[in-house]
Amino acid sequence: MCKSFLTVHCVGLGRRVGLSKTATGLNLKSASIQNSAEKVSRADPQQSEVPIASLNMAAKMGYHTSSGRSIGSNHSKLQALFSHALYNLPLPPIKEDDWLLRVKPKVKDNDRDSTQEWLSASEDGYDAAHWDSTAESHPPWLRFHLGISRWQLYDRKDPSLRALEEQLASHRIVSAVQKPGGTQLKLIMTFPNYGQALFKPKKQERDVETDFNLFYFSDFERHNAEIAAFHLDRILGFQRIPPVVGRLINVTKEIKDITTDRKLARTFYTSPVGNVCFYGQCSYYCSTEHAVCGRPLALEASLAAMLPDLSLAPRRSWRSPWRRSYSRSKLAQWEKDPNFCATVKKTPPYNKGTRLVDLIDMAILDFLMSNMDRHHYETFEKFGNDTYLLHLDNGRAFGRHSRDEPSILAPLQQCCRIRRSTFLRLRLLALPQFRLGDVMRESLSKDPLTSVAPLLAQPHLSALDRRLHTVLQTVHHCQESRRLAQQRNDVIYDDMGGYTGFDTTTRP
Numbered sequence: 001m002c003k004s005f006l007t008v009h010c011v012g013l014g015r016r017v018g019l020s021k022t023a024t025g026l027n028l029k030s031a032s033i034q035n036s037a038e039k040v041s042r043a044d045p046q047q048s049e050v051p052i053a054s055l056n057m058a059a060k061m062g063y064h065t066s067s068g069r070s071i072g073s074n075h076s077k078l079q080a081l082f083s084h085a086l087y088n089l090p091l092p093p094i095k096e097d098d099w100l101l102r103v104k105p106k107v108k109d110n111d112r113d114s115t116q117e118w119l120s121a122s123e124d125g126y127d128a129a130h131w132d133s134t135a136e137s138h139p140p141w142l143r144f145h146l147g148i149s150r151w152q153l154y155d156r157k158d159p160s161l162r163a164l165e166e167q168l169a170s171h172r173i174v175s176a177v178q179k180p181g182g183t184q185l186k187l188i189m190t191f192p193n194y195g196q197a198l199f200k201p202k203k204q205e206r207d208v209e210t211d212f213n214l215f216y217f218s219d220f221e222r223h224n225a226e227i228a229a230f231h232l233d234r235i236l237g238f239q240r241i242p243p244v245v246g247r248l249i250n251v252t253k254e255i256k257d258i259t260t261d262r263k264l265a266r267t268f269y270t271s272p273v274g275n276v277c278f279y280g281q282c283s284y285y286c287s288t289e290h291a292v293c294g295r296p297l298a299l300e301a302s303l304a305a306m307l308p309d310l311s312l313a314p315r316r317s318w319r320s321p322w323r324r325s326y327s328r329s330k331l332a333q334w335e336k337d338p339n340f341c342a343t344v345k346k347t348p349p350y351n352k353g354t355r356l357v358d359l360i361d362m363a364i365l366d367f368l369m370s371n372m373d374r375h376h377y378e379t380f381e382k383f384g385n386d387t388y389l390l391h392l393d394n395g396r397a398f399g400r401h402s403r404d405e406p407s408i409l410a411p412l413q414q415c416c417r418i419r420r421s422t423f424l425r426l427r428l429l430a431l432p433q434f435r436l437g438d439v440m441r442e443s444l445s446k447d448p449l450t451s452v453a454p455l456l457a458q459p460h461l462s463a464l465d466r467r468l469h470t471v472l473q474t475v476h477h478c479q480e481s482r483r484l485a486q487q488r489n490d491v492i493y494d495d496m497g498g499y500t501g502f503d504t505t506t507r508p
């Protein structure tokens with residue numbers, strides 16, 4: 001049972017907590033910490049709060065040390081990239097309302113005693129929780145939630161992010177149940193400190209290329225794509241994908257033996273060669289033909305940090321104007337109309353603010369990793385239209401390396417617009433001293449599953465560099481055609497305000 005000053009958990013836990021909302025001090029509009037000082041819960045990026053033991057563990061697992069230098073290498077392209085000015089641009093000032101979960105400013109006197117801290121006895125495999133209003137008492141997943149702002153999902157330099165990744169990769173799994181909805185099997189896993197992760201299993205070997213005759217919507221999801229997408233999004237400087245790590249799961253001990261999900265438990269069996277398999281229940285690929293199997297027990301999987309529960313932080317789902325037709329014979333509007341973008345530009349929410357360039361950022365991410373499955377995207381409702389797009393669900397990326405899919409880039413090509421900061425970072429990533437494929441390799445080498453096999457095979461890394469060149473060429477063509485037509489050059493959307501000194505006009 002938990003007593004809470006922080007209602008985040010009780011709702012997110014999915015278990016009975018035994019206290020009424022008023023008793024827990026729940027502010028339904030937002031998570032509430034009953035303390036006046038906002039500073040209490042936001043991690044200070046300057047100050048490492050990761051215990052030494054965790055850093056040792058992280059080192060063993062191949063994560064960065066606190067200096068950020070990768071273990072066993074003297075020259076880190078990734079570190080050099082993240083030290084570059086373009087990766088350290090100042091964010092707009094963060095006002096009270098720009099945090100997703102707000103710190104409740106005042107405690108009523110009669111609430112004070114019962115709501116000052118969160119207490120729970122250790123039971124059912126969960127740790128006793130003694131969380132108060134100080135950041136030090138909060139587990140890393142909670143620091144992640146409290147660090148979500150209008151401008152980014154996390155601060156790349158926040159040391160508690162490393163602790164979060166480490167816990168996703170190694171903490172004991174207390175519960176594993178199916179996540180309903182969606183087309184493919186996925187589980188919600190819970191850790192002793194009440195943190196949760198979205199689990200997606202390995203369904204195919206990393207080097208299998210998607211069948212060219214398959215429509216994109218029939219493609220299987222890939223656990224390594226979820227992991228690689230998180231790294232790529234961070235390397236592009238977006239911070240719009242929740243942290244994802246790879247992990248070897250013991251199918252019997254960490255799923256079958258502990259699950260309370262009877263529908264899931266019923267689908268376990270032993271294959272003819274003695275591997276433990278299961279297939280769960282879902283609308284498409286949940287049958288013995290599509291079972292996921294351990295070898296004989298070990299199963300590779302991706303674990304993504306869960307976002308705050310929808311009851312605390314509702315999200316809005318938007319249909320992408322450039323979504324593909326789900327019919328095998330019909331074309332979508334954007335495929336038929338060369339002036340499609342002119343219409344989109346006039347249509348809310350694309351007619352104001354950064355929504356259009358944010359969508360173009362997402363198209364660039366998707367083109368680089370060849371993800372054709374971005375029919376929808378989500379935003380946090382609290383932030384209205386003035387916020388970034390969440391890049392969730394990347395399991396269908398990195399399916400092909402031998403071919404590129406130019407139609408994914410249609411938003412950039414048709415609208416001829418790109419954020420200045422994105423364009424400059426892309427140009428940086430094309431330089432030999434950084435090189436996208438190289439920094440991706442280095443970044444992915446920190447993931448625990450690299451010990452099994454590199455998360456992206458070399459042809460995928462080379463494809464990233466090739467596609468990056470295509471993106472830069474596309475921007476160049478846009479600039480040239482606007483110049484020739486003597487139109488005002490509105491290709492580069494200036495999101496960097498006073499920042500000067502970066503040249504945006506030269507060829508890639």
Ligand SMILES: Nc1ncnc2c1ncn2[C@@H]1O[C@H](COP(=O)(O)OP(=O)(O)OP(=O)(O)O)[C@@H](O)[C@H]1O
Nearest residue numbers: 181182183184198242304305306307392393394395
């Ligand atoms: N890290 C996360 N935290 C919380 N919710 C998430 C997270 N990642 C995804 N979701 C939610 O879960 C839903 C299903 O996840 P996802 O899209 O990855 O599964 P899927 O099986 O591929 O679904 P679909 O078949 O509909 O594409 C998403 O639409 C999103 O709202």
Ligand SMILES: [Mn+2]
Nearest residue numbers: 182373393395
């Ligand atoms: Mn999906």
